[in-house]
Amino acid sequence: xxxxxxxxxxxxxxxxxxxxxxxxxxxxxxxxxxxxxxxxxxxxxxxxxxxxxxxxxxxxxxxxxxxxxxxxxxxxxxxxxxxxxxxxxxxxxxxxxxxxxxxxxxxxxxxxxxxxxxxxxxxxxxxxxxx
Numbered sequence: 312x313x314x315x316x317x318x319x320x321x322x323x324x325x326x327x328x329x330x331x332x333x334x335x336x337x338x339x340x341x342x343x344x345x346x347x348x349x350x351x352x353x354x355x356x357x358x359x360x361x362x363x364x365x366x367x368x369x370x371x372x373x374x375x376x377x378x379x380x381x382x383x384x385x386x387x388x389x390x391x392x393x394x395x396x397x398x399x400x401x402x403x404x405x406x407x408x409x410x411x412x413x414x415x416x417x418x419x420x421x422x423x424x425x426x427x428x429x430x431x432x433x434x435x436x437x438x439x440x441x442x
Contacts, residue, residue: 312379315342319386325420329389336390343396350383351375353408375408384412388420417441 318335320328332339342348354374387393387409397405421433421441433441 312348312382315339315348315386316382318342319382319389325385325389328385332386332389339386339393340396343393344400347400349397349400349402350379350405350408353380353404380409380412381416384409384416387413388416414442 318332318339320331323331352374354372354377383405394405421438423430
């Protein structure tokens with residue numbers, strides 16, 4: 312997970328992370344395809360509140376850490392093709408496991424808490440297209 316985080320842009324903002332992820336895309340795909348990198352099972356929806364309060368890794372309850380799910384979701388927001396890479400190794404639950412986080416990330420990109428000076432409010436068709 313730490314290598315994936317580093318290769319996908321680590322703590323950089325999403326715009327810098329995009330550059331780094333695409334620069335390292337082949338290495339990321341190799342981690343998934345050859346090393347069979349997948350997430351721990353996602354925590355049941357009823358346990359999400361607990362997940363936000365528990366940031367230990369790996370989580371003691373055997374479910375994926377909330378912060379790690381956000382790392383994967385951000386990588387998917389940058390490069391949707393990663394979903395198909397995971398599906399190639401049989402990890403078809405990737406969409407179910409990170410969908411909520413991807414939707415949250417999409418809204419954060421559409422409506423940033425601190426918008427750039429040239430920010431324009433997205434219209435309904437842009438919001439629908441992104442989601």
